[in-house]
Amino acid sequence: MSSSESDDMRRMNRRQFVRNAGLAGIGLTAAGALAACGGSDSSSSSSEDTAAAASSAADAPAYQGVLRVLGIGVDQSDPIKAMYEKDHPGVTIEWTIKSTPETTQIVLTQPDSFDIFSGYYHQLDQTWPAGNLQAIPTSAMTRFSEISTLITDGYLAEGNNPGQGDAPYRKLFATDNKTLAGEEKTDFITLVPANHNSDSFGYNEKELGEQNSWAILVDPQLKGKVAIIDDPEIGLIDLAMAAEAAGQMTFVDKGNMTKAEIDELMTYLIELKKQGQFRGFWATFEESVNFMSSGEVLVESMWSPAVSLLQAQNFPVRYAAPTEGYRGWGGGNAIASHVAEDASKQAAALEYVNWWNTAGPAGNMGLQGYYNAVIDATAQGLGVGSPEDAFWLQGEPASKMLNDPFGQPTIKKGTVRDGGSYTDRCGDFNTWNSHMDEADYVAQKWQEFKSA
Amino acid sequence: MSSNDNHHAMDEARAEVASAEALESPEVVKAATVAATTGPRRSPLVTLAWITPGTIWLLLFLIAPLVMILLVSVWNRTPTGFDAFAFSVDSYGRLFQTSVFATTLRDTIFRAILVTLLCVLIGYPIAYYLARCVKAVKFQIALFIVVLAPFWVAYIVRIVAWNPVLGRQGVINYFLVEIVGIVDEPIDALYFSSLAVTIVLIQVYVLFMVTPIFFQLATLDNASIEAARDLGATPAKTFREVVFPLSLPGVLIGCIFVFVLVMGEFTTVRLIGGGTIQSVGTLVYDYYKLPDLPAAAAGATILVAVMTVGVAVLLRFSKIREVV
Numbered sequence: 034m035s036s037s038e039s040d041d042m043r044r045m046n047r048r049q050f051v052r053n054a055g056l057a058g059i060g061l062t063a064a065g066a067l068a069a070c071g072g073s074d075s076s077s078s079s080s081e082d083t084a085a086a087a088s089s090a091a092d093a094p095a096y097q098g099v100l101r102v103l104g105i106g107v108d109q110s111d112p113i114k115a116m117y118e119k120d121h122p123g124v125t126i127e128w129t130i131k132s133t134p135e136t137t138q139i140v141l142t143q144p145d146s147f148d149i150f151s152g153y154y155h156q157l158d159q160t161w162p163a164g165n166l167q168a169i170p171t172s173a174m175t176r177f178s179e180i181s182t183l184i185t186d187g188y189l190a191e192g193n194n195p196g197q198g199d200a201p202y203r204k205l206f207a208t209d210n211k212t213l214a215g216e217e218k219t220d221f222i223t224l225v226p227a228n229h230n231s232d233s234f235g236y237n238e239k240e241l242g243e244q245n246s247w248a249i250l251v252d253p254q255l256k257g258k259v260a261i262i263d264d265p266e267i268g269l270i271d272l273a274m275a276a277e278a279a280g281q282m283t284f285v286d287k288g289n290m291t292k293a294e295i296d297e298l299m300t301y302l303i304e305l306k307k308q309g310q311f312r313g314f315w316a317t318f319e320e321s322v323n324f325m326s327s328g329e330v331l332v333e334s335m336w337s338p339a340v341s342l343l344q345a346q347n348f349p350v351r352y353a354a355p356t357e358g359y360r361g362w363g364g365g366n367a368i369a370s371h372v373a374e375d376a377s378k379q380a381a382a383l384e385y386v387n388w389w390n391t392a393g394p395a396g397n398m399g400l401q402g403y404y405n406a407v408i409d410a411t412a413q414g415l416g417v418g419s420p421e422d423a424f425w426l427q428g429e430p431a432s433k434m435l436n437d438p439f440g441q442p443t444i445k446k447g448t449v450r451d452g453g454s455y456t457d458r459c460g461d462f463n464t465w466n467s468h469m470d471e472a473d474y475v476a477q478k479w480q481e482f483k484s485a
Numbered sequence: 486m487s488s489n490d491n492h493h494a495m496d497e498a499r500a501e502v503a504s505a506e507a508l509e510s511p512e513v514v515k516a517a518t519v520a521a522t523t524g525p526r527r528s529p530l531v532t533l534a535w536i537t538p539g540t541i542w543l544l545l546f547l548i549a550p551l552v553m554i555l556l557v558s559v560w561n562r563t564p565t566g567f568d569a570f571a572f573s574v575d576s577y578g579r580l581f582q583t584s585v586f587a588t589t590l591r592d593t594i595f596r597a598i599l600v601t602l603l604c605v606l607i608g609y610p611i612a613y614y615l616a617r618c619v620k621a622v623k624f625q626i627a628l629f630i631v632v633l634a635p636f637w638v639a640y641i642v643r644i645v646a647w648n649p650v651l652g653r654q655g656v657i658n659y660f661l662v663e664i665v666g667i668v669d670e671p672i673d674a675l676y677f678s679s680l681a682v683t684i685v686l687i688q689v690y691v692l693f694m695v696t697p698i699f700f701q702l703a704t705l706d707n708a709s710i711e712a713a714r715d716l717g718a719t720p721a722k723t724f725r726e727v728v729f730p731l732s733l734p735g736v737l738i739g740c741i742f743v744f745v746l747v748m749g750e751f752t753t754v755r756l757i758g759g760g761t762i763q764s765v766g767t768l769v770y771d772y773y774k775l776p777d778l779p780a781a782a783a784g785a786t787i788l789v790a791v792m793t794v795g796v797a798v799l800l801r802f803s804k805i806r807e808v809v
Binding site: 071088132135137138141143159162164257260263307311312313314315316320323325327328329472473476477480481483 | 503535564565582585588589645648649653654673675677723755756758760761768771773774775776777778809
């Protein structure tokens with residue numbers, strides 16, 4: 034097997050979210066159900082216990098064994114695993130890769146099946162009250178003071194628009210293992226912040242020219258050439274921003290719509306769907322790439338590495354810098370409550386969550402366009418002043434061909450990152466990926482929409 | 486011992502003979518037949534030993550999960566899963582809150598019946614050709630392996646490979662737009678559509694129809710066909726009155742396979758439908774993700790019930806044919 038083939042395979046491993054989930058999904062219903070019987074009240078240790086565990090963890094013998102990390106695969110690659118295991122002899126990392134909703138499900142119903150949850154802030158409204166994840170004292174974090182104000186306060190620079198919905202600063206702080214503190218700052222945090230990014234839509238520049246308004250998703254001229262991510266907590270927000278940008282309707286809070294707003298938006302979208310506006314709904318990274326590269330769509334919800342992947346193949350896709358602002362997302366790592374029972378494992382878990390704010394993993398993710406909550410860690414990982422730093426963080430033209438973390442040439446010389454520098458791309462958010470109070474209703478309506 | 490078992494024993498004996506070409510005398514066949522039909526009676530303990538592993542397997546991996554799914558479907562939903570032993574049928578109510586589930590159930594049943602019928606129409610001639618027209622056993626086996634060829638490729642690859650055929654820039658659309666020029670724009674209905682899902686399901690499952698029909702036809706008793714000819718039946722009439730009725734058990738088994746598999750389909754519908762086509766399977770998955778496990782279990786229960794009814798109808802139909 035050539036090295037490029039094995040690289041490809043690694044790449045596939047990283048991106049097999051729903052493929053894993055697919056068939057196993059239905060079967061797991063019963064398994065998840067069984068676990069729920071014993072799982073729901075198994076962990077209710079208070080934040081004081083956690084604090085005690087965290088401080089006593091320092092004295093524990095070094096952990097030797099497996100750390101099981103549950104996530105959706107974005108930050109779970111072979112290079113990351115190898116990097117961690119090399120720095121931490123005796124610790125083996127085991128990835129469990131599922132789709133986002135399935136990770137929520139597992140946190141709720143199988144809390145003993147993982148040690149670390151690599152999740153998103155918009156999953157916390159649903160997962161945190163179960164008490165299956167630890168509130169981590171800020172004092173146990175090695176670089177807490179360097180966390181970007183975007184994550185702790187909602188803006189990079191005073192006056193930036195923090196955006197609606199589940200922005201990290203609204204879900205970062207916890208009162209205890211079961212209660213979120215909202216925008217009030219406490220001494221405990223939920224997910225130790227790791228990666229975040231500003232998402233928009235990808236479009237075929239050759240066919241459409243430059244496009245920078247979310248309104249294009251609902252533009253009737255693009256009938257049958259639009260795809261949306263099949264996850265209402267992301268896809269519906271893209272469509273709400275589109276409807277608002279097109280002047281169809283307004284919202285009080287797109288991250289937490291009222292039933293009336295959901296009804297109005299869905300009526301509009303179902304009508305558009307019936308007219309053939311939406312070509313498809315993608316569920317996996319690969320699907321989003323295939324939709325665009327096979328010409329099935331000209332514009333769709335997309336993730337940054339999917340755009341880079343196609344650009345590297347000379348496909349004329351661009352990642353919009355929307356005038357209405359980006360759709361943000363932020364994620365990090367939490368420690369499962371059961372881990373606190375084992376002091377040495379607790380120490381290893383804390384080490385893992387803190388390790389994410391260091392140069393190694395931050396640089397790996399930085400080469401795919403993601404930002405670390407400690408942005409200096411990204412810069413250090415890319416190499417301060419390096420061509421990678423200049424391209425990914427400073428918004429300058431690539432001075433040479435740049436590789437992705439798997440060694441594949443991805444960014445051509447002369448390319449400028451769509452949206453520009455870190456401060457440009459993280460200075461204007463419209464809405465963040467969000468879990469709404471009316472999530473059940475949204476899910477029901479989303480089904481109707483997809484079936485219309 | 487019934488005549489059916491006798492047939493079976495003879496078939497086995499004949500297969501052995503075919504594999505060992507040197508032993509082709511009628512005496513050997515007769516001896517084998519006698520041996521197979523008059524074996525020593527087994528003690529009940531031996532019988533028990535034989536059925537125990539299968540029974541345990543079925544109890545653990547079929548009956549237990551089914552009971553669990555049924556139970557979960559009538560337990561109360563909570564944010565962390567469900568409240569065991571708090572019974573309610575709300576989950577079924579949630580499924581029918583909107584018309585989506587009912588419509589999808591109807592479409593899924595319709596699609597399963599359509600795919601099953603088309604698989605019979607496509608699969609039967611293939612099986613017939615292999616079993617009755619190809620004389621040499623080695624060619625039969627070789628051609629059967631060719632028929633199996635799609636199974637050598639991973640399931641996902643077989644599905645994704647349809648994109649360059651049916652897609653907007655696929656072979657068919659290219660042919661229609663660029664070469665023949667009968668349409669100006671590519672036809673979207675060829676992909677990410679109900680039509681596409683039906684086509685691909687047939688391709689994926691037709692082998693489950695071909696295989697049982699092939700084995701049934703290959704082991705038909707030639708004497709009955711010769712008898713029909715001797716009595717003056719035309720080839721068409723021989724087929725209609727003798728071959729086809731005798732092959733029905735194979736058709737029935739194929740129909741059960743295809744119907745049940747298509748009813749439970751999830752991945753093909755998801756990928757070829759591009760997320761715009763639903764089946765009961767995709768809806769159950771949606772509820773599972775929510776997570777609303779009781780509603781997912783309720784959907785699965787309804788699916789199993791419909792499949793059971795479908796299989797029962799097929800079996801009933803076949804009994805009627807046997808009596809006639």
